[in-house]
Amino acid sequence: KRPVAMAVQRTFSILKPDVTRRNLTGAVNARIEAAGLRIIAQKRVHMTRAQAETFYGVHRERPFFGELVEMMTAAPVVVQVLEGEDAILAYRAVMGATNPEKADAGTIRKDFAISMGENSVHGSDAPETAAQEIAQWFAGNEIVG
Ligand code: RTP
Ligand code: MG
Numbered sequence: 001k002r003p004v005a006m007a008v009q010r011t012f013s014i015l016k017p018d019v020t021r022r023n024l025t026g027a028v029n030a031r032i033e034a035a036g037l038r039i040i041a042q043k044r045v046h047m048t049r050a051q052a053e054t055f056y057g058v059h060r061e062r063p064f065f066g067e068l069v070e071m072m073t074a075a076p077v078v079v080q081v082l083e084g085e086d087a088i089l090a091y092r093a094v095m096g097a098t099n100p101e102k103a104d105a106g107t108i109r110k111d112f113a114i115s116m117g118e119n120s121v122h123g124s125d126a127p128e129t130a131a132q133e134i135a136q137w138f139a140g141n142e143i144v145g
Helices: 017-021 025-034 049-055 065-073 087-095 108-112 127-137
Strands: 008-015 038-045 077-085 121-123
Touching: 008 025, 008 087, 008 127, 017 025, 017 077, 025 038, 025 077, 025 087, 025 108, 049 065, 049 127, 077 087, 087 108, 087 121
Parallel strands: none
Antiparallel strands: 008 077, 008 121, 038 077
């Protein structure tokens, strides 16, 4: 019998301003690595308004859009590419629910997030958005798998 193919996948991650401001980059990275995800690209950037508006363009019409862009540009973030088996779903599982009050015990958002807005991490929601988001932030030679 042929073995079932391993679905190694990449996802895009952001450690949001509430993480860098509180010096929790290493603590969050420890959770990512403990979940079996490999950080194959990483850099610290201070997003411009235009970059944040592009990144969250899908939410442009939402009532929280202005607040979201303000929050994402208020301090540096760490952008990352994570690799692992079913990385997109695996990362969203360790992130926890968008609203930290609803996040499961042991998730990053349950343990670190401040609020629905300042919820510590972003993770891509599908393979297409992961590819788009990675391409917005990393050149191919910055990703070392
Ligand atoms: P993300 O895109 O950052 O990984 O988070 P998500 O999928 O869990 O949540 P999404 O619905 O895509 O919302 C994107 C980000 O917008 C902020 N938000 N604020 N105040 C609010 O009601 C509200 N709702 C969403 C959060 O920072 C959320 O992660
Ligand atoms: Mg989202």
